[in-house]
Amino acid sequence: RKEVEQDPGPFNVPEGATVAFNCTYSNSASQSFFWYRQDCRKEPKLLMSVYSSGNEDGRFTAQLNRASQYISLLIRDSKLSDSATYLCVVPRHPMNTGFQKLVFGTGTRLLVSP
Amino acid sequence: EPEVTQTPSHQVTQMGQEVILRCVPISNHLYFYWYRQILGQKVEFLVSFYNNEISEKSEIFDDQFSVERPDGSNFTLKIRSTKLEDSAMYFCATTSGPNEQFFGPGTRLTVL
Numbered sequence: 001r002k003e004v005e006q007d008p009g010p011f012n013v014p015e016g017a018t019v020a021f022n023c024t025y026s027n028s029a030s031q032s033f034f035w036y037r038q039d040c041r042k043e044p045k046l047l048m049s050v051y052s053s054g055n056e057d058g059r060f061t062a063q064l065n066r067a068s069q070y071i072s073l074l075i076r077d078s079k080l081s082d083s084a085t086y087l088c089v090v091p092r093h094p095m096n097t098g099f100q101k102l103v104f105g106t107g108t109r110l111l112v113s114p
Numbered sequence: 115e116p117e118v119t120q121t122p123s124h125q126v127t128q129m130g131q132e133v134i135l136r137c138v139p140i141s142n143h144l145y146f147y148w149y150r151q152i153l154g155q156k157v158e159f160l161v162s163f164y165n166n167e168i169s170e171k172s173e174i175f176d177d178q179f180s181v182e183r184p185d186g187s188n189f190t191l192k193i194r195s196t197k198l199e200d201s202a203m204y205f206c207a208t209t210s211g212p213n214e215q216f217f218g219p220g221t222r223l224t225v226l
Contacts, residue, residue, distance in 0.1 A: 013156040038157075041175045041203070041218035041220075041222070042219065042220070043205055043218060043219050043220050044157060044205070044217050045156075045217070046214050049214070055127075087156075087157065089155060101147075101170060101213075102147075102149070102157075102159060102207075102215060103159070104156045104158070105156065106155070106156045107156065
């Protein structure tokens with residue numbers, strides 16, 4: 001099983017639609033998770049952090065299912081500007097250190113059309 | 115809002131040449147990272163750096179790669195003898211601790 005796995009898409013949705021992406025991870029010890037957004041040829045930017053069962057920020061909701069080892073991202077009322085690649089990211093923390101290494105999924109591409 | 119900067123934005127080099135990619139971290143950040151992304155592929159961890167030492171490196175980060183913080187501000191990634199397969203976007207990321215990593219805009223390296 002890959003460390004972080006995502007459906008690459010693309011997901012083509014009309015404006016105003018609700019769309020959900022799933023991500024599965026292999027390390028059952030992982031405690032925190034991130035969704036990053038990446039526009040074409042740009043840097044990843046943090047969209048949401050997930051530390052417990054879920055997190056909500058406006059139109060975006062992230063949920064965590066530890067038993068099944070997956071994280072989801074729900075986008076409601078899609079905007080044209082939501083078109084991007086959404087990266088599922090699982091940090092790996094070496095013991096007794098303050099840093100974390102981010103392990104990225106391949107990303108799910110979203111295209112929102114008028 | 116403070117941000118990570120990287121130079122150059124695009125570097126074109128001949129195979130076998132040395133390149134140095136530069137990153138200026140956010141000022142109070144202590145943990146530094148390099149990631150790379152080959153076109154069409156996922157972002158991959160290269161190396162982490164703290165307190166003037168490499169904390170962890172991936173198997174991609176072989177003897178051709180090195181990192182340093184020469185003047186206490188810039189954080190550099192050097193590739194001694196570039197190969198065609200080194201062509202990628204290279205992202206620097208920094209953080210003040212085990213939380214959000216802030217990414218720079220990246221350097222696009224093209225090896226001919």
